[in-house]
Amino acid sequence: MPLFLLLMGGGLFFLVYSGFVPFRYYGKALEVLGRKDDTGAGQISSFEALTSAIASTVGMGSISGVAIALSMGGAGAIFWMWVSAVVGMATKFFEGTLAVMYKGRDSSGEVQGGTMYMITQGLGRRWKPMAVFFSLFGLVGTLSLMQANQLAEAVTTIFIEEDSTMFRVLVGIVICVLVSVVILGGIVRISKVASRLVPAMVSAYFLLVGYIIITNLSVVPAVFAQIFSEAFTFSAGIGGLAGSAMIIGARRAIFVNEAGVGTASMMHGASKNSEPIREGLVAMIGPSIDSGLVCTLTALAILIGGYNATDVKGIQIALQSFQNSIPILGHYLLMVMVVVFAFSTMFTYSYYGAKCTNFLFGARAIKYYNYFYLLMLIVGAVMPLRVMIGIVDSAFALMAIPSMVTLLLLAPKVKKAAKVYFGR
Incomplete structure (x- = not known):
């Protein structure tokens, strides 16, 4: 509940305080996305920063995260993922702007950006303990435990149909080797791969789910009716609100779009863009794609295909639903x-x-x-799902506290810069 209030409430504040920038300037954001600006200090372009940030959010959270949300909070959780996408766009606008506005230098003299530098450069050196706090939990939250776990789960489900720790270890080792080829090349190689991979994978996923929707068009209205009718249901008992569709949907959406968590600011802080507000506009596109478009596609496919979940099963639910909608090939295509x-x-x-x-x-x-990091991919592959969810959610929550406090304290700087930029 505190995290829900901080991120959703903070996002709502940013939405209003910015003058509803996501609604008024989304077209402008798409326009400036393709604008090349290499005059600023950084390592990658704004487009590469956005696609790399989306590469981190349009991941397993967009498939298994949605499945987990549906199994824990019902169809109504998807409505709150949409709400989170809207307020997340406003939050990302402030994150992207401040990431370029306040940069620092690392021990080698390289210009860097991100929440930790927004804190030390924007709030002052006396706030450094908060930057250290953010970075410590950032080490845990970004270990890709969810991705390794759910990828191993998917491969195990498809190929041997029963859980095997040894098989999961082997899958983890393969994942480790393949990931090492890209990440050991640094941010430039990562951004180059992401800028080519993201548009292609989102388009392919759109076509796959589009086929499921078109071939089951008659049930789509009922699916949307279910989402809206269950959006405000609460579990019985004292902990009802904490277990509601609202809280669960927001939690999973936070894991997907990461607005306010502080991860995206690290990527946008590497942009060569010399105009902070322009980078903020580019950054706000992210939530509309990940927790807006892609999560909706996943939710529709799962709800159309039907699912049976008595516990948190993640990717198994999605595989089952796709197989129901596209017999024989469905789970392989999703794989x-x-x-x-x-x-x-x-x-x-x-x-x-x-x-x-x-x-x-x-x-x-x-x-x-x-x-x-590579070693932890193997550990993540064999970790129990419920334990992994607890670790990642807790780390993200503890990253969000210093990140959101920083954004709220520095929001007037963004407001002032936005007035000048849009006026110009």
Whole structure:
């Protein structure tokens, strides 16, 4: 509940305080996305920053995260994922702007951006303990435990149909080797892969789910009716609100779009964009794609195909639903999407963790972190799902506290810059 109030309430504040920028300037955001600006300090372009940030959010959370939300909170959880997408766009606008507005230098003299630098450069050095707090939990939250776990779950379900720890370990080792090829090349290689991978995978997923919708068009109105009718249902008992569709939908959406968590600011902080507000506009596109478009596609496919969940099963629910809608091929086609989505996130998350390591221990420590990150992919592959969800949600919650406090304190700076930019 505190996290819900902080992120959803804070996002609502940003939406109103910005003058409803996501609604008024979404077209402008799409326009400036393709504008090339290499005059600022950074390592990648704004487009590469956005696609890399989306690569981290349009991942397993967009498939297994939606399935988990449906199994825990029912169809109504999807409505609150939509609400989170809207307020998340406003939050990302402030994140992207401040990430470019306040940059710092690491131990090697390289210009860096992200929540930790927004804190030290924007709020002052006396706030550094809060930056350290953010970075410590950032190391945990960005270990890709969810991605490795659910990818191993999917492969196990498809190929051997029964759980096997040894098989999961083997899958984890394969994941580790494949991810190492990209992440050991640093942010430039990660961004190049993401900028090509993201548009292709979102388009392919749209076509796959589009086929399911078109072939089951008669039940689509009933699916939307179910989402809206269950949006305000609460579980019985004292903990009813905490277990409601509202809280569960918001929790999973936060994991998907990461608005206010602070991860996206690390990627947008690497942009060469010299105009902070323009980077903010680019950043706000993200939630409309991940927790808006892609999560809706997943929810529709699962609700159309039907699912049977008595416990938190994640990716198994999605595989079952796709198989129901597309006999024989359904779960194999989704498996391809799962592999691509999971790897795209693991590539980007490694950069986030490396950035936190850089801030805490210096640039030389990054290579050691990368090895640790790769090892944890194997650990994540065999970790129980419920335990993994608890670890990741807790880490994201603890990252969100310093991130949102920083955004709220520095919001007037964004407001002032936006007035000048839009006036110009």
